[in-house]
Amino acid sequence: MIPKECKRLAEVDFPIAEVSRHAAREKSIRHGHPSTLHLWWARRPLAACRAMLLGLLWPDPCDPHCPGEFRQKARQLLPGVPGRVGPTDEDLRKALLKFIAGFANWDLSKNRNYLEVSRALIKAAHGDEPPLVVDPFAGGGSIPLEALRLGCETFASDLNPVACLILKVMLEDIPRQGPELAAELRRVGGEIKRQAEQALAELYPRDPDGAVPIAYLWARTVRCESPNCGAEIPLMRSFWLCRKANRRRALRYKVVKGGPPRVEFEIFAPKSDKEVPGGTVTRAKATCLCCNRVLLPDRVRVQLAGQRGGADVVFDSKGNRIGGARMLAVVTLQPDIQGRNYRLPTGRDYEAVWKAQKGLKEILDEWERGGKKGLCPVPDEPTPAGGGSGAGRAFSVQRYGMLQWGDLFTARQKVALATLVDHVSILKEQAITASQEMLSIVINRCADYWSSLCSWHLTGEKVNHTFGRQALPMIWDYCEVFPFSDSSGN
Ligand SMILES: [Zn+2]
Structure with a gap:
């Protein structure tokens, strides 16, 4: 055991420059990194956690109270990893710091030699009973994960249930069940995907013609309030649909008179940027395409708040669209043709949305008939208040009437998510707990990609997820993806 009076290595020195360099590099690594399991805020690089844990768990060999066994073991083991160790205690300290700096490298994070030496030296310092590392606000779990890998006992907790789910899966399920869990997950997940695809077909x-729509591009709409106009204004940041060098597509419009004015769209391949109209909305100021008058931000917000954000189509009793969100274009994949195709929406596209709205009503009615047991199938908790200054500015959705989390999704997205939740919840009754937890994580990722706050990536021709930054900003023209495509967001 390290006596209380003995300084830990991190109290006297730490290879901060090298660890920083490795930590910065680690941040750009996505493939195979535990952080990709689930989105979480302010993730700490594993490199920094691993290095700091070793610095805190190992004693300073120059301290007179340092256990002799630790010095001896370090002299014995270190030459095998970072190289030769000089004769003095100072040399030993240098070698330990060099080891810590080297082990911060992502490429060595799974290296057996480094892991075994780390564990052996922790044991030499602490005795046979492994030290307990406690992280009461563990978040994404970088610290407890590294502590486990270094052979410590670990206790991790968090106030946020999402963080707890991440911790449970990463620190309990995966280490306990190993590769078998992956096989079970593929099997169970595949079965659920098949069933959900059928249910949502x-x-x-x-x-x-056999083409598969992979994304629906939408615009929220407001009404022009200038006298004698009353046209619908589709709120569009841009008229571009695709800006790839080899495929440029955009919308252009014409105003149709006779009755209240309205706009009709057409898809074309612009030869120059000048042919593409500018957007209709900037900083919540909307410009009417029919009379060119401006609708001020306050009015835009009031009108959208009246539609709970405006992500849903408003239909009459026969299923004809009379307002709300307007479909601008549908992105499809055609059999035997490479690349994405853009077409205008048809009645069939709106009919599917109408069916989704009826399906959603059915889901909510059933929950009410059952006495509203458990959580509402559509999250009805309040969204974060904000829109003011400081941190609150990150959350502007309440200003547009999206007062509950459910308002962030279209009816069809809600049905799709509720269907998945249903299928995954059943696993709990069948005691397939670990897969159930991992699939909950999958549903969370779906929710990130299936909200009305996802925009269309004009050059990547794919959906951007909701949390591109740590905020919930208004997205005027959004993208709704087909959940079972082979493209991103599936
Ligand atoms: Zn107008």
Whole structure:
């Protein structure tokens, strides 16, 4: 055991420059990194956690109270990893710091030699009973994960249930069950995907020519309030659909008179940027395409608040669209043709949305009939208040009437998510707990990609997820993806 009076290595020195360099590099690594398991805020690089844990768990060999066994073991083991160790205690300290700096490298994080030496030296310092590392606010779990890998006993907790789910999966399920869990997850997940795809088939119809719609591009709408106009203004940040060098597509419009004015769209391949109209909305100021008058931000917000954010189509009793969100274009994949195709929406596309709205009502009615047991199938908790200054500015959705989390999603997205939740919840009754937890994580990722705050990536031709930054900003024209495509967001 390290006596109380003995300084820990991190109290006297720490290879901060090298660890920083490794930590910065680690941040750009996505493939195979535990942080990709689930989105979490302010993730600490594993490199920094591993290095600091060793610095805190190992004693300073120059301290007179340092256990002799630790010095001896370090002299014995270190030459095998970072190289030769000089004769003095100072030399030993240098070698330990060099080891810590080297082990911060992502490429060596799974290296057996480094792991074994780390564990052996922790044991030499602490005795046979492994030290307990406690992280009461563990968040994404970088510290407890590294502590476990270094052979410590670990206790991790968090106030946020999402963080707890991440911790449970990463620190308990995966280490306990290993590769078998991956096999079970593929099996159970595949089965759920098959069932959900079947259950949702009529909400995502194929085109009559066999093309598969992979994304629906939408605009929220408001009404022009200038006298004698009253036209619908689709709120569009841009008229571009695709800005790839080899495929440039955009919308252009014409105003149709006779009755209240309205706009009709057309898809074309612009030869120069000048042919593409500018957007209709900047900083919440909307410009009417029919009379060119401006609708001020306050009015835009009031009108959208009246539609709970405006992500849903408003239909009459026969299923004809009379307002709300307007579909601008549908992105499809055609059999035997490479690349994405852009077409205008048809009645079939809106019919599927109408069916989704009826399906959603059915889901909510059933919950009410059952006495509203458990959580509402559509999250009805309040969204974060904000829109003021400081941190609150990150959350502007309440200003547009998205007062509950459910308001962030279209009816079809809600049905899709509720269907997945249903299928995954059943696993709990069947005691397939670990896969159930991992699939909950999958649903969370789906929710990130299936909200009305996802925009369309104009050059990547793919959906951007909700939390591109740590905020919930208004997205005027958003993208709704087909959940079972082979493209991103599936
Ligand atoms: Zn107008």
